Amino acid sequence: MRVGVHINRFDHPGGGPALGAELAAAGAAAEAAGVSWLSVMDHYFQMEFNGGAEAPMLEAYTTLGYLAGHTSTVRIGALVSGVTYRHPGLLAKIATSLDVLSGGRATLGVGAAWYDREHLGLGVPFPPLAERFERLEETLRICLRMWDPEANGPFEGKHYRLAETLCVPAPVSSPHPEIMIGGGGEKKTLRLVARYGDACNLFATSTAEVTHKLDVLRGHCETEGRDYDEIRKTVVHTGEDGLDAFTRDMAGYTGLGIDTVILAPRTGEPAAFIERFAAPAVQRLAELV
Numbered sequence: 001m002r003v004g005v006h007i008n009r010f011d012h013p014g015g016g017p018a019l020g021a022e023l024a025a026a027g028a029a030a031e032a033a034g035v036s037w038l039s040v041m042d043h044y045f046q047m048e049f050n051g052g053a054e055a056p057m058l059e060a061y062t063t064l065g066y067l068a069g070h071t072s073t074v075r076i077g078a079l080v081s082g083v084t085y086r087h088p089g090l091l092a093k094i095a096t097s098l099d100v101l102s103g104g105r106a107t108l109g110v111g112a113a114w115y116d117r118e119h120l121g122l123g124v125p126f127p128p129l130a131e132r133f134e135r136l137e138e139t140l141r142i143c144l145r146m147w148d149p150e151a152n153g154p155f156e157g158k159h160y161r162l163a164e165t166l167c168v169p170a171p172v173s174s175p176h177p178e179i180m181i182g183g184g185g186e187k188k189t190l191r192l193v194a195r196y197g198d199a200c201n202l203f204a205t206s207t208a209e210v211t212h213k214l215d216v217l218r219g220h221c222e223t224e225g226r227d228y229d230e231i232r233k234t235v236v237h238t239g240e241d242g243l244d245a246f247t248r249d250m251a252g253y254t255g256l257g258i259d260t261v262i263l264a265p266r267t268g269e270p271a272a273f274i275e276r277f278a279a280p281a282v283q284r285l286a287e288l289v
Contacts, residue, residue, distance in 0.1 A: 008265075
């Protein structure tokens with residue numbers, strides 16, 4: 001099982017002027033520690049549990065581009081982009097640019113979106129949930145069309161219409177950047193994972209709950225004619241109760257086929273968190289059988 005780090009706070013004691021150096025240090029620390037994944041939240045406003053809209057929040061893909069320039073091996077992505085935030089053709093182009101400039105290290109993380117305050121606050125349309133899932137599926141189809149060099153013609157959907165699905169230069173990743181679909185909704189989200197996803201992301205609530213979600217995913221894969229083992233399984237772990245407790249918790253996940261556990265530091269200084277907690281966690285998980 002590998003270790004990732006999800007940077008979700010930007011309240012550095014030095015304020016905005018210190019964030020560039022801190023993120024560069026976090027990238028260096030992650031690669032030195034053997035961390036396999038770095039992600040950031042994709043939101044306009046900071047989450048309520050992290051201080052609310054008045055707390056600092058950076059735009060995700062600008063931040064990921066910066067991290068790409070300060071790393072060379074770690075995989076990077078948003079965890080995850082709300083489908084309402086960007087037109088899907090632009091999202092595909094942005095993710096492709098990140099993939100090209102990072103040397104093929106980009107993951108497109110995407111989900112149905114949920115944070116109504118940021119939409120209302122910045123005047124971004126926030127359609128009902130059922131429509132957001134319709135838009136999510138169309139977005140996935142559009143991205144795959146944009147990444148198919150033989151399919152540059154129009155796309156006609158219920159919510160999106162593109163006259164040309166051109167994307168040049170093409171992604172470096174083959175056949176395309178990894179698609180990670182976030183969320184554990186059993187009827188819609190996990191069905192979309194089975195149909196379109198290369199990776200899924202769940203919360204490490206309990207081994208029983210994750211086992212159930214993966215069983216649901218397996219069922220959708222059977223329905224879709226998809227190889228369940230092709231999908232990379234990841235979980236987010238939000239606890240920080242010490243390495244011993246973390247190791248005991250993760251031991252229960254070793255038999256579930258989880259590829260990566262993603263740690264979410266509760267601090268605006270992620271470089272120190274990586275050195276203090278993530279680096280030894282990499283070693284602990286490497287020892288689990």
